[in-house]
Amino acid sequence: MSRASDAAYALIRSQIGGGTLAPGAPLREEELATLCGVSRTPVREALRRLEAEMVVRRTDGGRVYVADWAGDDIDEMFALRGLLEGHAAARAATRIASGALLEMRAINATLEAAVRHAGAPDVTGFLAANRAFHAAIVEAAASPRLAAMLARLIEQPVVQRTARNYDRAQLERSAAEHGELLAAFARGDADWAEAVMTAHIRRAYHAFTERNGG
């Protein structure tokens, strides 16, 4: 896509993710335009994209606000993630190429290393590897529509807060579940992969709600 439009999209999204733009805050096009150093036009396109992703919401008139997904929204997101990522895992199990499987093993080795990092676990490293791992599954599922839906569903702030709530034992359990997914993939067992992934997401859900007053 275009340069300015993409830059505006990335910046606004990161500001929302980083908390600089708080949930419920109004977003005025002109203000964002000066913030991004571009004109209103690309800002408008960025807002349209964010609206489609439900990162922002707009009122009956055109006013745009930062979406304050909380409570039921979180429940929805995790329920749909479980459904769709489980489906993705099932598809991936019967389609993944051996090369991609090797790559995923390497990714999970990195993840395990981050978990067992000397002193405290390397949460940032964990997050990067975790993200790459899940992305690889979606890639192997070979379903553009599914990929698009999951991209809109997985809010990184939620994933990050979830992981930062994990203690070392939970991080290790995540790594172990990833290992089990790899075993299911190696055997082409779709049902197994789906079950493990569903449980994986479900556990993340409870970890998230326990410490965030869901």
Place this chain on the structure above:
Amino acid sequence: MSRASDAAYALIRSQIGGGTLAPGAPLREEELATLCGVSRTPVREALRRLEAEMVVRRTDGGRVYVADWAGDDIDEMFALRGLLEGHAAARAATRIASGALLEMRAINATLEAAVRHAGAPDVTGFLAANRAFHAAIVEAAASPRLAAMLARLIEQPVVQRTARNYDRAQLERSAAEHGELLAAFARGDADWAEAVMTAHIRRAYHAFTERNGG
């Protein structure tokens, strides 16, 4: 949303749905602008929306073409529809209000009347009632994200071609399955509702592929 932008969106979408704009056809902004009687700006916004819905696709450069979803795409769409509509039915079973349930019974009565129409079945009437019925389920599911996903997934051309492939017996079976869904809703049985809906979509899938060379 805005007047002109909405009009452009509706017109372009209907032209694609109606076949006037064939799959693979290039879409030039200026041409569409004159066609819709508006400027390029609202056309651009309409194209962004259609892109998010995967009704059109755009190349590395900004060129936009009518998406030619066929073959694997159809499989994907039905698989995801089964998953998500099944989930919607499960949620609806435990949440639907008695008033909404009554309304759905009325809708299905209309649908049955269309099926048993004197002479040939009234397929247009069937489609209208069918659409209203499924929309009511999504509404009762009370999940905005789920609703947004399904809206992007259910291409009316596909639904229409599916229904037009049905013979009278299949139309009657659809009506019966709807009736079973209503029974599941009345008892608040989420598992039952989900199973019936999944089967319902699956049958539609096979009906579609049988006569469309899937």
Place this chain on the structure above:
DNA sequence: AGCGTCAAATTTGTATACATTACCGTCGAA
């Protein structure tokens, strides 16, 4: 003859000016 390169033309991306619409405060009347 085929291929690479360069240039012209067409198309999209961006910016800005203008029109329109929604919001909000104020004023007036019940």
Place this chain on the structure above:
DNA sequence: TTCGACGGTAATGTATACAAATTTGACGCT
């Protein structure tokens, strides 16, 4: 005092002009 209407203000919606980029065609070279 509260409700409703009205007008000012500020935001979004639209149109157009200009800049950037990509495609396409032709020309020259191998």
